[in-house]
Amino acid sequence: MLKEKLQEIKDSNTNLYQHLNNVLTKILLDNPKNAFELFEDYSFQVKSSGFSFDKYNEFDNAERTKISMDQAIQQKTLKLVNKINLGTDEEPQEATQTGYLPNLTEEAYLYEWAGIGIDENYKIFKALSLLSVTKQASKLRFWGKIMAREKDYYIAEGVANSQVEDGELPPEVEPRGSGVNTKSYWACTDILNDKDWVELPLITPQQINVSRQIKYMFTGNLEADVITNPYFFGKEKHLLKAQIVRITQSTVIIPKGQYILREGEPREIDQTPEYKLPGFHELKTLNDWMHFNTNILNCGRLVHLIPSELPDGVEPDIYQKQIEAADPFENRLKQLSNDKLPNNKPAWKIRIVGDTTDYNPLAKDTNNKVNNGVIIIKSLVWPGLVTVYSNKVLSQLYYGYGFKATTNHFYPKQPQQVQTEQPDLPEQPEPNFPAEVPQQQQD
Amino acid sequence: MDISFNDLKFIQQIGQTLNMEERIKLKLAILKIQEHYTFDEVLFWGRVEGVEKDYYIAMGIQYKGQYEFPLKKFYWSSNNYHFAELPKYNEEYASRADNLREPFTGQHEHIVFKTEEEINFEDSLDIPAQLPAKHFSELERLSYVVQQVEFNCASIPVGSYRLTPTHELIRKAFKGVKAELKNYQHFRVPTRKDKQDLIARDEALYREDFLDSLVDDTPNQQWSLQADSTQRNITLRNLIWPGYVTYNNDYTFGYAYFGDGIKNSDFEFLL
Numbered sequence: 179m180l181k182e183k184l185q186e187i188k189d190s191n192t193n194l195y196q197h198l199n200n201v202l203t204k205i206l207l208d209n210p211k212n213a214f215e216l217f218e219d220y221s222f223q224v225k226s227s228g229f230s231f232d233k234y235n236e237f238d239n240a241e242r243t244k245i246s247m248d249q250a251i252q253q254k255t256l257k258l259v260n261k262i263n264l265g266t267d268e269e270p271q272e273a274t275q276t277g278y279l280p281n282l283t284e285e286a287y288l289y290e291w292a293g294i295g296i297d298e299n300y301k302i303f304k305a306l307s308l309l310s311v312t313k314q315a316s317k318l319r320f321w322g323k324i325m326a327r328e329k330d331y332y333i334a335e336g337v338a339n340s341q342v343e344d345g346e347l348p349p350e351v352e353p354r355g356s357g358v359n360t361k362s363y364w365a366c367t368d369i370l371n372d373k374d375w376v377e378l379p380l381i382t383p384q385q386i387n388v389s390r391q392i393k394y395m396f397t398g399n400l401e402a403d404v405i406t407n408p409y410f411f412g413k414e415k416h417l418l419k420a421q422i423v424r425i426t427q428s429t430v431i432i433p434k435g436q437y438i439l440r441e442g443e444p445r446e447i448d449q450t451p452e453y454k455l456p457g458f459h460e461l462k463t464l465n466d467w468m469h470f471n472t473n474i475l476n477c478g479r480l481v482h483l484i485p486s487e488l489p490d491g492v493e494p495d496i497y498q499k500q501i502e503a504a505d506p507f508e509n510r511l512k513q514l515s516n517d518k519l520p521n522n523k524p525a526w527k528i529r530i531v532g533d534t535t536d537y538n539p540l541a542k543d544t545n546n547k548v549n550n551g552v553i554i555i556k557s558l559v560w561p562g563l564v565t566v567y568s569n570k571v572l573s574q575l576y577y578g579y580g581f582k583a584t585t586n587h588f589y590p591k592q593p594q595q596v597q598t599e600q601p602d603l604p605e606q607p608e609p610n611f612p613a614e615v616p617q618q619q620q621d
Numbered sequence: 622m623d624i625s626f627n628d629l630k631f632i633q634q635i636g637q638t639l640n641m642e643e644r645i646k647l648k649l650a651i652l653k654i655q656e657h658y659t660f661d662e663v664l665f666w667g668r669v670e671g672v673e674k675d676y677y678i679a680m681g682i683q684y685k686g687q688y689e690f691p692l693k694k695f696y697w698s699s700n701n702y703h704f705a706e707l708p709k710y711n712e713e714y715a716s717r718a719d720n721l722r723e724p725f726t727g728q729h730e731h732i733v734f735k736t737e738e739e740i741n742f743e744d745s746l747d748i749p750a751q752l753p754a755k756h757f758s759e760l761e762r763l764s765y766v767v768q769q770v771e772f773n774c775a776s777i778p779v780g781s782y783r784l785t786p787t788h789e790l791i792r793k794a795f796k797g798v799k800a801e802l803k804n805y806q807h808f809r810v811p812t813r814k815d816k817q818d819l820i821a822r823d824e825a826l827y828r829e830d831f832l833d834s835l836v837d838d839t840p841n842q843q844w845s846l847q848a849d850s851t852q853r854n855i856t857l858r859n860l861i862w863p864g865y866v867t868y869n870n871d872y873t874f875g876y877a878y879f880g881d882g883i884k885n886s887d888f889e890f891l892l
Contacts, residue, residue, distance in 0.1 A: 210786045223827045295638025395891040577636025588887040
């Protein structure tokens with residue numbers, strides 16, 4: 179009886195019975211301490227916000243979607259973590275050829291000691307092995323992650339299948355397999371989608387030089403235009419490759435002595451014969467490490483370009499010496515302790531973490547000597563580049579935005595001044611001759 | 622971030638984490654802070670990397686008895702894992718610290734730049750011994766960076782806290798938010814007029830977004846909202862202070878700073 183009575187007192191949207199229900203429900207849910215004082219406030223709020231208790235779903239706060247994972251994502255994840263299946267579910271086809279891939283899950287444990295966390299490392303590892311099979315890439319490894327504004331890039335480094343054709347290349351571009359284009363890189367923003375891995379294109383020396391002058395934050399879209407001054411000829415994927423190559427060429431390091439200079443050709447290196455990776459104690463300082471790669475020259479290549487047609491009267495040897503003097507090589511296998519930042523501080527930082535006790539120090543067989551300490555070397559020139567070494571495992575990774583550390587602020591170069599137009603000549607009125615008077619005909 | 626460190630997987634999306642030794646020692650050290658000053662919550666705020674050593678920052682929050690916004694107190698420690706209160710920085714020189722690009726060294730007494738402060742002793746009968754000029758030390762730079770990041774970046778998802786009728790903040794049962802920038806708000810005393818009015822009118826009690834919204838931050842592109850491959854673990858990163866992350870999934874939320882303490886002040890030129 180009371181219920182009907184209350185239901186009769188109504189407004190346009192609701193009736194008193196409904197409204198009382200709503201107010202009481204809201205008060206019960208919020209559970210304020212001074213509900214008595216706030217009762218009128220609640221009533222007002224419920225009226226203005228149109229809260230309705232039967233439509234209230236405890237899970238509907240803040241426009242949240244239900245706690246469930248998208249079906250498609252579930253399936254893709256399962257497919258990724260299972261054994262590689264190149265066929266369909268009905269006709270499974272096993273992958274037979276997978277190139278060598280370092281075990282990322284084990285290396286992630288080392289990186290954790292360095293304070294670098296690789297999220298979803300197992301999924302990345304499986305995605306890389308899938309890449310190795312589908313693109314027939316060998317010597318693949320996880321290079322790192324370049325973070326961007328919309329989506330991050332996962333980068334894999336390797337050697338591409340030799341049957342890829344590149345077509346005609348301009349002479350100054352170092353062809354695939356040599357110079358800056360020695361290794362191939364693949365980028366991907368979605369590791370669940372194996373078709374997402376895109377091989378980054380070959381880059382020109384001009385692109386490298388422009389990338390040295392600009393600072394650009396990646397967006398996450400490989401085909402985005404890069405709008406900077408000086409103008410970058412290429413899309414985001416070219417700039418991405420350029421940054422990756424710059425980072426790799428200047429920061430790959432190896433223990434001292436693993437490679438030696440070749441006699442007679444000081445620019446080439448060979449593996450030291452009968453070399454064993456040293457133990458923990460021999461690698462604790464910067465002196466014990468050296469650079470592996472050559473640096474990129476000022477012209478944007480690794481090796482100078484000798485044009486096929488030299489001007490008359492110039493010997494090839496002398497020409498080579500001239501351009502080498504103008505743009506000198508740096509020594510190969512430089513020690514890390516010599517690298518300095520512009521302010522003369524060391525360009526690397528080295529730390530030792532973990533359990534550094536020597537286990538079994540007196541064992542005769544050096545293989546039984548164990549030291550679980552982890553040596554971490556981080557670059558201060560390219561912040562984000564980390565090398566870890568522990569128990570004969572050496573690994574390297576980059577996690578960052580792709581910026582070089584700078585001491586000054588970055589100001590983009592001003593575009594050249596556009597010349598002002600010449601002022602127009604003042605306009606003169608058209609000569610307005612009086613209409614021709616026909617001359618009197620003279621007889 | 623909670624000191625059980627279950628949430629580190631979010632920070633791994635930007636490539637940072639705490640190793641085993643750090644986790645164990647930090648947990649013990651942060652719990653020790655409670656011995657001196659009882660906070661409602663003591664959280665791990667973040668790690669500022671230095672060349673020789675790193676700094677760890679903890680934050681204590683007091684909700685009860687605080688009108689309008691909880692009290693936050695910051696503590697710092699070097700790798701001796703012994704927390705001390707983070708001192709105030711010298712305001713006049715602080716803005717110069719904003720533009721520093723050099724990494725932190727890890728030595729907290731390191732002089733960042735020399736100041737010319739005169740110490741006047743007027744009318745003092747006994748002339749004290751010559752006091753050295755107080756230069757801007759790295760600890761002050763750290764304090765400044767922590768305050769800047771906390772003010773400019775610290776953010777939480779909408780629906781995580783409520784304002785009680787007595788204007789205290791309490792935590793709600795968090796159920797997750799959709800990954801959109803408008804679903805996040807600053808975790809600080811509201812500075813923008815529209816939110817201040819909301820609170821003054823007491824309407825904030827009924828709304829979830831009563832703190833400054835991130836959508837009104839300028840430049841707006843400084844926030845990057847991404848998720849991992851499951852699309853349920855969402856991280857909201859700041860690009861002007863790279864290393865700052867607000868994270869949430871359907872069960873939990875939080876924020877932390879894992880970086881080198883250097884502001885990306887040429888952000889506007891990078892777009």
